[in-house]
Amino acid sequence: MSTPSVLITGAGIGIGAACAEAFAAAGYRTVLTDVLHDEGEAVAARLRDAGHDAVFRPLDVTDTAAVTAVVAETEGEGYDAVVANAGIVRRRGFTELDDAEWSRTLDVDLHGEMRVFRAAVPAMVRRGSGSLVALSSVSGAALGWAEHVHYSAAKAGVIGLARALAVELGPHGIRANALAPGFVRTGQSLDVVNSMGEDALRDSVSAIPLRRVGEPADIADVALFLASPAARYVTGQVVVVDGGLLVQQR
Numbered sequence: 001m002s003t004p005s006v007l008i009t010g011a012g013i014g015i016g017a018a019c020a021e022a023f024a025a026a027g028y029r030t031v032l033t034d035v036l037h038d039e040g041e042a043v044a045a046r047l048r049d050a051g052h053d054a055v056f057r058p059l060d061v062t063d064t065a066a067v068t069a070v071v072a073e074t075e076g077e078g079y080d081a082v083v084a085n086a087g088i089v090r091r092r093g094f095t096e097l098d099d100a101e102w103s104r105t106l107d108v109d110l111h112g113e114m115r116v117f118r119a120a121v122p123a124m125v126r127r128g129s130g131s132l133v134a135l136s137s138v139s140g141a142a143l144g145w146a147e148h149v150h151y152s153a154a155k156a157g158v159i160g161l162a163r164a165l166a167v168e169l170g171p172h173g174i175r176a177n178a179l180a181p182g183f184v185r186t187g188q189s190l191d192v193v194n195s196m197g198e199d200a201l202r203d204s205v206s207a208i209p210l211r212r213v214g215e216p217a218d219i220a221d222v223a224l225f226l227a228s229p230a231a232r233y234v235t236g237q238v239v240v241v242d243g244g245l246l247v248q249q250r
């Protein structure tokens with residue numbers, strides 16, 4: 001059997017970097033991409049030093065031509081898995097939310113995922129298999145998040161993207177699932193201006209049945225499962241990974 005391959009966006013830090021570690025450790029040829037060149041290259045170098053097959057390519061997921069070029073250059077006979085993880089979050093009250101900020105968030109968080117899937121799917125169709133993992137959020141799956149209407153709309157859109165792709169691509173042997181993390185300790189969630197910050201993260205623990213904030217590896221392991229043959233009959237689903245946050249009775 002040939003070595004499986006994965007493309008990961010936003011792989012320089014946070015959940016994306018943890019996905020790179022998890023897929024590499026599982027024996028995947030791992031292609032890391034990010035707008036953060038130094039961070040992405042450092043993760044890839046660390047994986048190579050550990051004996052894994054890993055490369056980094058600079059990639060801004062808002063650039064259609066660049067997405068297409070990076071996928072074409074790296075996909076070989078077609079990716080086994082694509083993890084669309086790159087994302088941004090900006091706090092903005094609804095009445096202050098101008099068109100530019102709305103569009104910017106949708107462009108990265110929703111359109112960016114669509115672009116990378118669209119580039120990778122033709123080769124997956126030719127080989128008759130593939131798995132698409134789309135990072136959503138509990139804010140797209142179930143929760144409303146004040147001052148984050150644009151983010152919540154994008155992350156809900158990701159779920160529609162995964163469901164529709166599951167139906168359209170299932171006959172070609174391609175699965176598509178949305179992965180919805182709860183509160184995970186990363187640069188994004190620790191950003192007190194645009195997201196929760198350290199204090200709010202700590203305060204959230206009492207609402208989480210497992211009594212801890214998630215770590216990037218908690219999400220990466222589920223992304224790896226969704227990409228793997230162990231999830232061969234799972235498609236069109238929203239897999240919530242939140243320590244029980246959404247089912248906690250308040």
Ligand SMILES: NC(=O)c1ccc[n+]([C@@H]2O[C@H](COP(=O)([O-])OP(=O)(O)OC[C@H]3O[C@@H](n4cnc5c(N)ncnc54)[C@H](O)[C@@H]3O)[C@@H](O)[C@H]2O)c1
Binds near residue numbers: 016033108137138189
């Ligand atoms: N951390 C959480 O609690 C949490 C919760 C739910 C969902 N998520 C989602 O998980 C994903 C990863 O989040 P994270 O917490 O690791 O965030 P993070 O900020 O730590 O990492 C995000 C990554 O995306 C990259 N990125 C941003 N804009 C990009 C662009 N235009 N092109 C390419 N890469 C770009 C960043 O450079 C960074 O590497 C995001 O989609 C996020 O919305 C995170």
